[in-house]
Amino acid sequence: MGKDYQFYINGQWRDGAGGERFPAINPYNQEAWASIPHAADCDVAEAIQAARSAFERTWRHTSGLERAKLLHRLADLLEADADRLCVLESTDNGKVIRETRTQMSFAARQYRFFAGFADKLWGNVIPLDQPHILDYANRVPVGVAVLITPWNSPMHLLSNKLAPALAAGCCVVIKPSEHASATTLEFCKFIEQAGFPPGVVNVVTGDARVGKALANARGIDKLSFTGSPDVARSIAADAGRNLVPVTLELGGKSPNIIFDDADIDQAVIGALAGIFAATGQTCIAGSRLLVHRPVYKTIVERLVVRAGSIVMGNPVDPKTEMGTAANEPQFRKILGMIEAARKDGAKLVAGGGPATDSALAKGFFIQPTIFIDVENSMTIAQEEIFGPVLSIIPFETEEQAITIANDTRYGLASGVWTTSLNRALRVSKEIQAGTVWVNTYRAIAAQVPFGGMKESGFGRERGAPALDEFMTFKNVMIDYSGTIRDPFAIRT
Ligand code: NAD
Numbered sequence: 001m002g003k004d005y006q007f008y009i010n011g012q013w014r015d016g017a018g019g020e021r022f023p024a025i026n027p028y029n030q031e032a033w034a035s036i037p038h039a040a041d042c043d044v045a046e047a048i049q050a051a052r053s054a055f056e057r058t059w060r061h062t063s064g065l066e067r068a069k070l071l072h073r074l075a076d077l078l079e080a081d082a083d084r085l086c087v088l089e090s091t092d093n094g095k096v097i098r099e100t101r102t103q104m105s106f107a108a109r110q111y112r113f114f115a116g117f118a119d120k121l122w123g124n125v126i127p128l129d130q131p132h133i134l135d136y137a138n139r140v141p142v143g144v145a146v147l148i149t150p151w152n153s154p155m156h157l158l159s160n161k162l163a164p165a166l167a168a169g170c171c172v173v174i175k176p177s178e179h180a181s182a183t184t185l186e187f188c189k190f191i192e193q194a195g196f197p198p199g200v201v202n203v204v205t206g207d208a209r210v211g212k213a214l215a216n217a218r219g220i221d222k223l224s225f226t227g228s229p230d231v232a233r234s235i236a237a238d239a240g241r242n243l244v245p246v247t248l249e250l251g252g253k254s255p256n257i258i259f260d261d262a263d264i265d266q267a268v269i270g271a272l273a274g275i276f277a278a279t280g281q282t283c284i285a286g287s288r289l290l291v292h293r294p295v296y297k298t299i300v301e302r303l304v305v306r307a308g309s310i311v312m313g314n315p316v317d318p319k320t321e322m323g324t325a326a327n328e329p330q331f332r333k334i335l336g337m338i339e340a341a342r343k344d345g346a347k348l349v350a351g352g353g354p355a356t357d358s359a360l361a362k363g364f365f366i367q368p369t370i371f372i373d374v375e376n377s378m379t380i381a382q383e384e385i386f387g388p389v390l391s392i393i394p395f396e397t398e399e400q401a402i403t404i405a406n407d408t409r410y411g412l413a414s415g416v417w418t419t420s421l422n423r424a425l426r427v428s429k430e431i432q433a434g435t436v437w438v439n440t441y442r443a444i445a446a447q448v449p450f451g452g453m454k455e456s457g458f459g460r461e462r463g464a465p466a467l468d469e470f471m472t473f474k475n476v477m478i479d480y481s482g483t484i485r486d487p488f489a490i491r492t
Contacts, residue, residue, distance in 0.1 A: 003034045005181070007205050008188040009043065010050035011198025016206070017042050024182050027094035027324040027331075028314055028363040036181045039204035044173075044213040047202040051144040051171040052219060054199025059171050060141060062197075064119030070194050071115035071166060075108040077190035078155075082108070085155065085183055090315040093151050093180040094324035094364065097316050099278055100155075106444065107159035110462070113446035114167035117467060121168070129492065132481035138474045141169030142245075143221035145470055146214045148235070150227045151177035151326050152281045152386075154184050160249070160450070160461035161224045162201070168470035170222070171200045175214055177227075178207040179327045215239050222470060225249070226283075228384075229455050247459030247469045249283070250452060251384040252412030254433065255405035256286030256441060259398070260294040262417035263439070268302045270417060270441040271390070276310055276368050277442060279322050280388040281330070283456075284413040286441055288374075288381055289392045290401050296394045300349065300372055303390070307350045307368040312360055324364040325387060331364035334387030338369055341380035346371040346391065376404045384410070398423065402430045411453030415441045434460075 004021075006013040015021075018040040023032035039047075059067075078085070082104035089100040123138040147161040154176050165172050176184035184203055191201045204210055208231070215223060215238035223239045225232060226249040239246050256274045258267045274286025291299045315323035325331035331354075338352055351367030366388055374381050374391040381391045395401045405414060414433040418424050428436040434451045437443060444450070449463035459469050485491055 005034055005036050005185045005205075007037055007039060007043070007185065008191070008201070008203045009047045010054075010202065011192065014043070016040050022178060022207070024092055024180075025327065026091050027326055027328075028091075030362055033091060034182055036178070036185070036205050038206040039210045041213050043204055044210060044217065047173045047204050048144060048214075048217050048219050050199035050202050051173050054197055055141075055143055055171040058197045059200050060169055062169070064121060067167060067169065068115040068118040070196055071111045071118060071163065073194040074190055074196075075111040075115070077193055078104060078108045078111070078187070081190070085186060087316050088186060089155060089180070089183045090323065092182050093154070093326040094315050095152070095278055095281070095326070096320050096323045097318055098320075103153055103156040106446070107155045110159040110163040110446045114163035114467070117164075117464070118167040121467070121471070123473070130481070132479065134478040134480060136476050138476065139471045140474045142470055142472055143170060144219065145170045145172050145222040145224060146217070146220050147172055147174045148211050148214065148223070148225045148227065149174070149176050149184070151179035152278070152283075154180050155187065157226050157249075158184060158187070160226070160466070164461070164466035165224075165470045166200070168467050170470045172202065173214060173220075174201070174203045175210050176203070176205060178205070181205045211235070212238065216242070218242055220244055223247075224459070224469060232457065247461070248452075248457035249459070249461060250412070250455065250457040251386070252283050252285065252410045252452070252456050253288060253382060253384055253408045254284060254286050254410070254413040254415070255288045255290050255408070255431070256415035257290040257401050257405060257417065257427065258292060258295065258299055259401075259416075259418040259420070259423060260292040261419050261423070262295070263419060264295060264298060264302075266439060267417040268299060268306065270415060270439070271299070271303060272306055274415060274441045275390040276307065276322055276388050279325060279366070281326055281386050282442070284435070284442060285386070286413070286415050287385060287389065287391060288376070288404075288408075289390055290395050290404055291392060292401070293394050293396050300370075300392060303392075304350045304370060307370055310368050312355055312357070312365050322368065322388065325366055326364075328364060330386065331366065334366050334385055334389065337380065337383065337385045337387070338389060341371055341378065341389075341391075344378050344380065346378055346380055347373045351388070376407050382408065398427065402427060406430070406432045409455045412456035413437070
């Protein structure tokens with residue numbers, strides 16, 4: 001096995017107290033390429049304690065300007081080493097390097113974006129009814145935040161949380177997924193090199209046991225989680241017992257709607273990007289393609305042809321268009337859902353199983369898969385698959401498209417393809433989702449808020465609202481009237 005990683009607590013590299021380790025498996029060839037330590041409960045407690053001491057002793061007294069400088073340094077270091085990190089991430093989770101490379105730059109962009117806020121977190125002076133009371137509301141960091149991330153985009157999803165948390169003045173304990181921990185641990189070296197004080201950023205690795213210990217911990221002020229809705233329910237209940245507030249970024253079953261007045265070339269590419277980019281292992285996957293009846297046949301034909309020519313191969317090869325499922329349980333889950341959809345009566349027109357090319361036999365490859373004439377009530381149209389499986393659903397009218405789009409328990413993302421401005425505005429207004437893309441899909445920016453409605457979660461990441469997740473208000477009221485008040489009546 002390759003490298004033996006260590007995790008990072010209070011500025012020190014450590015193995016787990018129990019000595020337990022687990023392998024990092026390359027989903028392209030199933031080889032164990034590194035070993036990761038599993039944190040014990042006492043490691044988790046120490047990481048939280050380290051974050052608490054750093055917050056009280058150092059970080060909450062560190063100026064916004066200094067926090068901004070450190071965040072920019074972090075971005076510099078990430079950019080300088082991005083080529084190496086994207087190879088590591090693609091090796092760890094099978095995501096194509098074309099995407100992990102973009103994600104490294106995007107992560108760096110987020111540290112810079114939030115660095116810009118760090119010295120501008122001013123509050124308000126609030127005029128009151130009483131003339132001789134000075135009132136001001138300061139924005140203050142909540143304190144110690146736990147950040148739990150999934151395996152599909154470790155560096156990118158971590159930056160959604162860590163950049164605003166550090167800019168806001170919080171100290172953190174991070175737990176990456178047991179299926180893709182390596183880049184988060186590599187990233188800690190940049191935390192060290194950039195000069196963050198010990199304890200400001202801590203990382204513990206391990207499986208759900210570590211996540212559960214963090215979610216149940218007393219002494220934390222915030223928990224921010226990205227992952228599946230089922231785990232979110234457990235985390236929210238655990239944190240809720242200690243009255244710890246949570247931000248939840250969860251799954252989706254996003255509708256991507258093509259109207260008959262759309263630019264068909266653009267729409268076909270948008271549909272392809274929506275579901276086959278990142279092997280469909282993204283929360284924003286446009287996994288339900290709603291197509292207007294007059295263009296239904298054309299869209300289906302063109303997608304089937306393009307899906308059949310998608311280049312699958314080694315994720316670290318820049319020519320590869322689609323990588324593997326990220327791990328074996330995910331591979332089995334996707335195949336199981338394809339099989340169930342067939343039994344449910346969905347009509348398969350492309351893919352439908354593991355890749356058949358013998359050169360891909362060792363990897364968790366799944367063919368780009370398309371079902372047509374899907375009914376929205378079918379399991380395949382209601383459950384998140386998190387794989388390269390597209391359900392195409394025909395519709396007749398704009399109203400019907402909106403009804404189908406909203407007939408889901410999720411509300412993360414959506415797409416609308418039309419050349420009519422009126423229609424774009426009407427449909428965007430009606431769709432119940434945190435993000436609506438018009439004539440584009442899977443487009444992201446550090447500046448804009450991202451998050452879900454309904455069971456896709458609550459709270460926002462990216463954009464200025466992300467800071468609110470890690471800050472609260474402290475109001476100060478100063479009476480300078482010099483008068484004696486009535487002690488038995490509340491003062492207004
Ligand atoms: P997951 O929910 O299985 O695991 C996520 C993290 O939670 C991992 O670090 C895991 O170890 C930890 N965990 C597992 N059980 C836990 C428990 N009981 N208590 C505390 N922590 C626990 O998710 P996954 O399979 O890693 O990722 C896929 C899911 O993530 C999909 O549902 C996807 O839609 C979602 N996702 C959402 C977004 C978004 O921004 N909305 C982005 C990417 C992925």
